[in-house]
Amino acid sequence: MKKKLQVEAIAHGTVIDHVPAGQGIKILKFFQLSAAQERITVGLNLPSGEQQQKDLIKVENTVFDENQANQLALFAPNATINVIEDFEVVRKFHVSTPEQVKAVFACPNSNCISHNEPIDSNFYVRHQQQDIKLKCHYCEKTFDRSLFSELD
Ligand SMILES: [Zn+2]
Numbered sequence: 001m002k003k004k005l006q007v008e009a010i011a012h013g014t015v016i017d018h019v020p021a022g023q024g025i026k027i028l029k030f031f032q033l034s035a036a037q038e039r040i041t042v043g044l045n046l047p048s049g050e051q052q053q054k055d056l057i058k059v060e061n062t063v064f065d066e067n068q069a070n071q072l073a074l075f076a077p078n079a080t081i082n083v084i085e086d087f088e089v090v091r092k093f094h095v096s097t098p099e100q101v102k103a104v105f106a107c108p109n110s111n112c113i114s115h116n117e118p119i120d121s122n123f124y125v126r127h128q129q130q131d132i133k134l135k136c137h138y139c140e141k142t143f144d145r146s147l148f149s150e151l152d
Helices: 023-030 066-072 145-149
Strands: 013-020 040-048 052-060 080-085 088-094 100-102 122-128 131-136 142-144
Touching: 013 023, 023 040, 023 052, 131 145, 142 145
Parallel strands: none
Antiparallel strands: 013 052, 013 080, 040 052, 080 088, 100 122, 122 131, 131 142
16 A cells, blocks of 8 residues: 655655654653654644544654654554654654653652652553553652653
């Protein structure tokens, strides 16, 4: 089956595909991609298979390392990362949920000691049914993933 071109092709960079519809904006915001100097193309609510919609993000001249890509997994567990060089996909991989997330999120618990100490935040990733929860190393509270995606 021939794939339709859904978003303008890029010469060099990264395409994050199979992002659940609605998560694309959160990912942009969370990873502060829009604050970077590179050109970013976002497709929202694109058709994906028979029944679903997806978001897609193209970031020019930027290659995500596996650690960064795995942080994406918290928002888009089925995302695929396509590394583009000269308009060709030279590498393609699935994100995998990390076991631990360090120095990325602030703890949603305002009483958590991590806010007052010069330490990196540290969360353990827990799967509960279909959902992903994060347990703080310091206050040992467990938080829903959505609490993090709404942090500014
Ligand atoms: Zn905490």
